[in-house]
């Protein structure tokens with residue numbers, strides 16, 4: 001069974017997502033009790049797509065968020081290095097442009113996008129600071145960054161409850177997923193991911209300005225935003 005290790009070797013991460021691609025959207029709905037659509041809506045409202053905007057949805061996976069952004073009339077590029085995940089996005093036709101690309105070496109010119117967004121992707125890249133730097137490079141001056149990612153609730157009781165659920169995920173996934181081993185990686189990656197304040201500092205240290213964040217659903221997800229100075 002394919003799973004990545006926590007050093008997030010790109011070939012292992014891409015192969016792992018290739019392996020879960022077909023049932024990825026279904027698994028997300030099951031494992032979040034449908035909450036993921038609410039988180040995506042909140043992220044979309046923060047991106048605030050407008051006709052004429054050019055938006056990069058990075059680590060877009062099956063393009064499930066990209067297609068919602070495109071529905072507002074923005075031009076959306078969905079980039080990912082898992083061809084298996086992107087393949088699933090083909091069902092949306094040419095509503096979004098699907099591009100194979102690595103977050104650490106984005107195949108785009110400097111200052112190409114009005115907004116760069118990444119949902120549940122940053123946690124999976126091998127070098128978070130390098131990815132934040134690449135996202136800054138391809139964003140126009142004054143353009144924005146929106147990151148939606150799992151997080152750690154601040155209140156101890158909620159943090160405990162969330163961590164207990166995360167530890168149960170591989171067992172739940174074994175009933176639905178073609179690759180339950182992948183969900184052991186996902187659990188480990190979520191348990192070791194920084195809280196919202198820590199990630200916010202890291203975003204600012206990468207050169208982004210005006211970093212703000214808020215928690216969703218008691219803080220199990222964090223929505224960060226920032227601006228390219």
Ligand SMILES: C[S@@+](CC[C@H](N)C(=O)[O-])C[C@H]1O[C@@H](n2cnc3c(N)ncnc32)[C@H](O)[C@@H]1O
Pocket residue numbers: 010013014017058059060061062063064065079080081082085101102103104118119120121124125126
């Ligand atoms: C958990 S999925 C998230 C997919 C989608 N954004 C969503 O909200 O459902 C993580 C995605 O990140 C992609 N990914 C991880 N590291 C990447 C990298 N270095 N470059 C491009 N994509 C990457 C994976 O291939 C996978 O599709």
